[in-house]
Amino acid sequence: MSEELISKKELLDLTGISYGQLYRWKRKNLIPEPWFIRKSSFTGQETFFPREKILQRIDRILGMKDDLSLDALADVFSPSPGDIRLSAGELLERNIVTSTSLNLYIETAGKSEGMSLLGFDQMLTVYVLDKLLQSGDISLEEGRLLVQALEEYLPGLAGQECGVRLTRKMGVAAFILVPGDIEIYMDRSVRTVVRLSLARCTEELKLLVSGSEG
Incomplete structure (x- = not known):
């Protein structure tokens, strides 16, 4: 199943953010470069985003930007662990x-x-x-x-972005780590109990x- 996309125009209309904010957040690495997906359309090239991921990220940015600087937010959203002990x-x-x-x-x-x-x-x-x-x-x-x-x-x-899945089959549990947190397909007798990013x-x-x- 392919990931649902949202166009840049729809994203800006839906969230109320400006073009300038979107690309400033991109430059600050608050929004990953791979989320900006260029696709052909009848008007030429158009930018799309993974709908669920971008909406969640923008909601979190808007909710935290008054308390943290953009650089601090970039560190929070970075998958790199940093030197925290x-x-x-x-x-x-x-x-x-x-x-x-x-x-x-x-x-x-x-x-x-x-x-x-x-x-x-x-x-x-x-x-x-x-x-x-x-x-x-x-x-x-x-x-x-x-x-x-x-x-x-x-x-x-x-x-790396990674997902954690707990599956069960006939009462037997197994954890699966999924680099990229992509969709995985298993036979119908396997039940996914936990899905975590x-x-x-x-x-x-x-x-x-x-x-x-x-």
Whole structure:
């Protein structure tokens, strides 16, 4: 199934932003270059965007631009983790994750309880784990599978948009990491239970970390 597109004219009319704002945000890397899709039309060349992604991004920009500079927003929306490190104690003190998720991560990943600082990939793994446990979408055992998958593959996906899917077939769970967060097709007996964007989780975690500083 191809992604639904929205034309530039329709986007500007629907969101109320100006042509200048749109291209300023592009220059500031708030909107990725690949989202600007040039296609032939009866009037010549026209620019289109992935409808769901661009509308969500513009809504988030408009909601945060009064509190953060464009450069700060660009960092939030960047898939690059940056050099952010926190201790396990700081994650708990700032209410970024719960002790249940942190302890499950430490146990499953074979880390020591007194580990010094967690890098961003490690924090993101605990954050995603906590998010899915808190929502009730996964069990503790499935949480262990998630940690194992993210610990093994997340470092190699740095800077890439990626989706996380939890599938079940005949009661057997499996996590799938999808670079590019593209649509994947499986036989009808496989049920997708969870579909999560790591890019969106990265944005949320960066905001939580920056918002809890100072």
